Amino acid sequence: MGTIFLKNLLEDLGFAIDPKKRMYNSIRDILKEKEQFQRKYVVSNEGEPVNLREEARILVENLCTLRPYMKLFQKGDGKNHFRPYHALRDGTHDRYIKKKAYEFQKCFFEERDINDCAIAELDSFLSVVTSGQHIDITTDSIRSLMKKTPGGAKRKNLNPLEVACWHNLIELRAEARLAPEDPLLRRKTAELLLELNLVEQGLSEIDECLELSPTDGIAWAMKAKILLEKTVIARKEQTQALAMNDFSGHIEFPISSEEHWINDRIDQTADEVQANRIDFVEAAMNSLMNWPILYANEERTSYCSLTSHAPDCSVSIDRQWLFFHLVMNLSFQDLEQGVVDNQSFLNLYKSFKYSDERRFPTFISLGCDEVDCLKKRMILFMGRFDKEExxxxxxxxxxxxxxKYSSAEKNLQMLSSSSISKRLLDYLGADKYSELYTSFENDIINFRKNEQIQHFAMLVLKEVYPIFDEALSLYRICSCRWPIFDDEPTPTNKQISFSVADCLNEATRKLDSLSGVVARIMPKFPLQADSIPEEALEVALLSALVRYNTSADENSKNILEYFASSPELLKNGIRADNEDLLRMIEAHWDNNDQPASVIKPKNFFLQMDNVLAELLAENLEF
Structure with a gap:
């Protein structure tokens, strides 16, 4: 039978892979460490990904099904002992399983908001494992047996990760009832509720956690993330409400009930956006001011980049991401009205710096566009309360x-931004501001021209290269070192020579027919290597070599001399597509007598300065 990677097998069986790879890691460790599973089912044990034999399919499915119920079984007798394997195979009716099963069912029914499917899943599973039948998890599908239980065929299958979340949630709630003053249990409960997409219940648990521990930065971060999502939804609803009146605001003189409703809806959504935004700003500030610390010394404090890097936290929220959204949702009115303390915000901004320099912090978690938006907003805020910053x-x-770290178009957009253009003008002065503005405009024009040149060059290469395909195949066969099959005659140099000659003539005719396009690519020489697309340089070198072979015209000679003057130019002109082609043409020149008026490229370059000849020999290997 064949093999399959563990990741692909889990997906094939319908078990979703969560970003933390908890299911994958758990199954992998059991296969590698327990019983003789590795010897029987693992093809290769060298790193990742784990490759399995197809026979492992039923075992992997059963390991996934068993994962939420591992606490029903006692721990194994040794490191390699997998207790469920032996208990189910032997049909064990020990009291431990039945006692645990009773506790599971009791806890489930005590929690009224537990998913009905999770309860049905537990009932079916317990019916199978307490039935006394002998189950070999390597050959018997537990999930198939569960479908044979009463109501099992109609029951919707849950992902084991979701079932495990419900089980962990029940245990945490039981612990919280015994320790009602423990904020960590509240936060962990909220994490599981959010993982189960029970947002309102999760938010309620977070609020209870913050009542017990107001400085829990992780709980504040979780609340901020929820409020940000609510703000985004509220803004979409506000947009829909405004669209009912073509984004003209309120209907000035409403008459019908529908028009009154539209005005009320616009007011309602605006209030929701404002309320959610302010709540988010407060939660984000509290979170960032109380963020988990990685280490601290006299010089600086280093914070965890993600909340998941802190102990006892499974939720991953990025500190830089949260600061970005805080700045994007913060208004000057918030600073003026004391929603956010100015000095606290300034200290928070400086905490992202690695030194006291006036440089903008490095936000590696954000994209370039996000960093640009952040810079503009921070310039505006710093202008209010820290002129030096x-x-x-x-x-x-x-x-x-x-x-020119960014594109000219992006720089021009930043320079002319209505929010900071006045500040840039005051800082630079009118002359410098105008000079920068003009240079960006010129760069954009040149960029557009280069785009056009690149487009024409690709058209030329697409037309010319196929002409040499047959000759190149003959050349490669003739020059290869491995044996040729007896029934495939090896082409002779004479055959290649005739083929190359025909190709050169055809290429010349093709280039003549494309002379207008080529002229738009190469208007004059010399050209700056860094100001023209590589495709255009490729066309120039290829065109000069082909034309020089047939006519030895002065312009082609100048082009070849120009390319030979710079290793960088030769490197850009000789790309993977035409390196074999240039060598084939050189071989053609060596094997054929050329008219006296046509100078071989090798001899031509040797007649030039010795340095240029060495450059050519090094870069073209003639």
Whole structure:
């Protein structure tokens, strides 16, 4: 039988792979460490991914089904002992399983909001494992046996991860009832509820956790994430409400009940957006001010980049991501009205820096566009309460302009942004501002021209290269080192020579028919290597070599001389597509007598300066 990767097998069986790979890791460890599963089913034990024999399909399905119910079984007698394997195979009716099963059922029925499917799943599973039948988890499908129980055929299958969440939730709630003042249990309960997509219940648990521990930064981060999602939904609803009046705001003189309803809906959605936004800003600030600390010393404090890096936390929220959304949702009114303390916000911003320099922090978790938006917003905020920080940000922004870290189009958009253009003008002065603006406009024009040149060059290469396909195949066969089959005659140099000659003539005719296009690509020489697309350089070198073979015209000679003057130019001109082609043409020149008026490229370059000849020999290997 064949083999299959564990990840693919889990997906094939319908078990979703969560981002944390909990299911995958659990099954992998059992297969590698328990019983003789590795010897029987694992094809290769060298790193990832884990490759299994097809016979492992039923075993893997059963391991997934058993995962939420592992606490029903006692621990194994040794490191390699897998207790469910022996208990089910031997048909064990021990008191431990029945006692645990009774506790499971009791806890499930005590929790009224538990999913009915999870309860039905538990009933079917317990019916199978307590029936006394002998079950070999390597050959007998537990899930198939569960379908044979009363109501099992109609029951909807749950993912074991979801079932495990319900079980863990029940245990945490039982522990919380015994320790009602423990905020950690509340937060863990909220994590499981959110994983089960029970958002409102999760938010309620978070609020109870924060009442017990107001400085729990992780709980605040979880609340901020929920409120941000609510804000996004509220903004969509506000957009829909505004669209009912073509985004013209309120209906000035409403008459019908529908028009009154539209006005009420616009007000209602606006209030919801504002309320959710302010709640999010407060939660995000509290979270970031109380974020889990990685280490701290006299010089600086280093924070965990993700909440999941902190102990006892399974929720992963990025600190930089949360700060970005805080800044995007923060308003000047929030700062003026004290929703956010100015100094606290400034300290929070500085906490992302690795030193006291005035440079903008490095936000590696954000995309380039997000960082640009963040810079603009921070320049505006710093202009309100820290002029020195604002000047540092403007100085760095201008430095990025001059070094052209971003595209000219993006730089021009930033430079002309209505929110910061006045500040940039004051900082740079009118002359410098105008100079930068003009340079970006010119760069955009040149970029558009290069796009057009690249397009034409690709058209030429698409037309010319296929001409040489047959000759190249003959050349590669003739020059290869491995044996040729007896029934495949090896082409002779003479055959290749005639083939190349025909191709060169055909290529010349094709280039003549495309002369207008080629002229638009190469208007004049010399060209700057860094100002023209590589495809255009490729066309120039290929065209010069082909034309020089047939006519030895002066313009082709100048082009070849120009390319030979720079290893970088030759590197850009000789790409993977035409390297064999150039060598084939050189071999053709060596094997054929050319008219006296046609100078061989090798001899031509040797007549030039010795340095250029060495460059050519090194880069073209002539």
């Amino acid at each position: 604002e000047r540092g940000l403007l100085e760095e922004l201008v430095s990025h302009f001059e070094w």
